[in-house]
Each structure stands twice: as structure tokens, then as C-alpha cells.
Amino acid sequence: KQEVTQIPAxxxxxxxxxxxxxxxxxxSAIYNLQWFRQDPGKGLTSLLLIQSSQRExxxxxxxxxxxxxxxxxxxxIAASQPGDxxxxxxxxxxxxxxxxxxxxxxxxP
Amino acid sequence: xxxxxxxxxxxxxxxxxxMTLQCAQDMNHNSMYWYRQDPGMGLRLIYYSASEGTTDKxxxxxxxxxxxxxxxxxxxxxxxxxxxxxxxxFCASNLKPGTSTFGSGTRLTVV
Numbered sequence: 001k002q003e004v005t006q007i008p009a010x011x012x013x014x015x016x017x018x019x020x021x022x023x024x025x026x027x028s029a030i031y032n033l034q035w036f037r038q039d040p041g042k043g044l045t046s047l048l049l050i051q052s053s054q055r056e057x058x059x060x061x062x063x064x065x066x067x068x069x070x071x072x073x074x075x076x077i078a079a080s081q082p083g084d085x086x087x088x089x090x091x092x093x094x095x096x097x098x099x100x101x102x103x104x105x106x107x108x109p
Numbered sequence: 110x111x112x113x114x115x116x117x118x119x120x121x122x123x124x125x126x127x128m129t130l131q132c133a134q135d136m137n138h139n140s141m142y143w144y145r146q147d148p149g150m151g152l153r154l155i156y157y158s159a160s161e162g163t164t165d166k167x168x169x170x171x172x173x174x175x176x177x178x179x180x181x182x183x184x185x186x187x188x189x190x191x192x193x194x195x196x197x198x199f200c201a202s203n204l205k206p207g208t209s210t211f212g213s214g215t216r217l218t219v220v
Contacts, residue, residue, distance in 0.1 A: 033207075034207050036211075042213055043211040044199070044201075046208075049208065089152075093206040094206075097154070097207070099153075101151040
């Protein structure tokens with residue numbers, strides 16, 4: 001059974017800091033890995049999708065890496081801003097999608 | 110705006126009452142999903158529909174039924190609500206795994 005773990009559960013950083021969120025999964029048989037953002041009381045917004053054959057994806061200040069063999073992904077956020085405050089979820093897909101619990105990020109002005 | 114629309118956004122039910130959560134997508138996606146999100150447990154799949162006319166159980170289907178009314182609509186029904194079904198429910202759709210678009214959720218409280 002696939003299990004997805006995200007560390008840390010919560011993170012508070014000052015504005016402008018670069019930060020890394022971690023995601024690990026137990027079964028390396030995946031089609032892809034996706035990072036989502038969830039704002040309080042809202043749905044999930046897809047940030048980055050990495051196919052199993054890829055090593056990383058970039059979008060603006062966000063960079064996600066994937067090491068399928070070790071079952072790990074990282075989401076790097078450069079020059080963090082207060083608007084980045086949200087919960088970040090990692091999800092891996094194979095025959096179904098398995099989500100992590102998320103990392104709650106607070107960026108302090 | 111194209112996307113996934115869920116109704117209602119909020120609902121309070123008494124134990125034993127029934128209700129249907131509605132979901133519609135206008136992106137011509139084949140697959141649709143219902144998830145529930147609970148504190149400390151992440152999103153868990155309740156039911157999914159890989160195509161019009163088919164439905165399958167997910168991880169936590171007990172107490173729920175679904176109907177894929179047509180390609181656009183996928184409803185989730187609680188026949189006899191229980192406090193354990195208090196949760197936030199999300200509908201999602203996609204053309205292929207890993208590319209899902211999510212609705213904004215229905216916050217359900219069962220008292």
C-alpha cells in the first residue's frame with residue numbers, strides 16, 4: 001500500500017527566505033507526482049506535475065524534484081512571500097492517487 | 110469559468126438525514142472522483158468513475174453511494190448521515206491520472 005509522508009508538518013519562515021518542503025513515498029511504482037497548494041477553506045490548486053521519467057519541473061519561483069528510486073520529492077520555493085502562506089500537498093499517482101497530509105507554511109512579513 | 114463546480118458549499122445535517130452532494134465539470138473529462146479530507150488524514154478516495162456509466166469504490170466507500178449521471182455530473186449521496194461523515198468533500202476530474210482539477214469543496218457537519 002502506497003504511503004506518502006510530508007515533512008515538516010508546519011513551517012514558519014520570514015519573508016524572502018528560500019525554503020524546501022519534503023515528500024516521501026513508499027512505493028516507487030508511480031506514474032507521476034504532483035504538488036498542490038491549498039488555501040484555508042478552498043480547494044486544491046495544482047502547482048507542478050512531474051512525470052515518473054522526469055527529474056524536476058520549474059514554474060516561476062517553484063522548483064520540484066523527483067528521485068523515484070529513493071521515493072523522495074522536494075518542493076523548493078525561492079524568495080518566499082506572505083502570499084505563499086498555504087498548505088502544500090504532495091500526491092503520487094499510479095492506479096490511484098495517494099495524498100500526503102501536507103505542510104502548512106506561514107511566511108511572516 | 111471552466112472547472113469543477115460543487116454544490117452546496119456548506120451543509121449541516123442531523124444524524125440519520127440524507128443528502129446528495131452535486132459535482133459538475135465542463136472540461137470534457139472522462140474520470141471523476143470524490144474525496145473526503147479530514148484533519149491529520151489527508152485526502153481519501155471515496156468513489157471514482159473512470160467513464161460515463163461506470164463507478165468503483167475507493168478507500169472509504171462505506172456509508173456513501175454515487176451516480177455518474179452523464180459525462181459532466183457525478184453525485185455523492187449519504188443515505189443516513191452519521192457524525193463520522195463530518196468532513197470536507199472534494200470532487201475532482203481528469204483526462205489522465207495526476208492531472209486532476211479539484212472543486213472548491215463542500216464542508217459537511219453532521220450533528
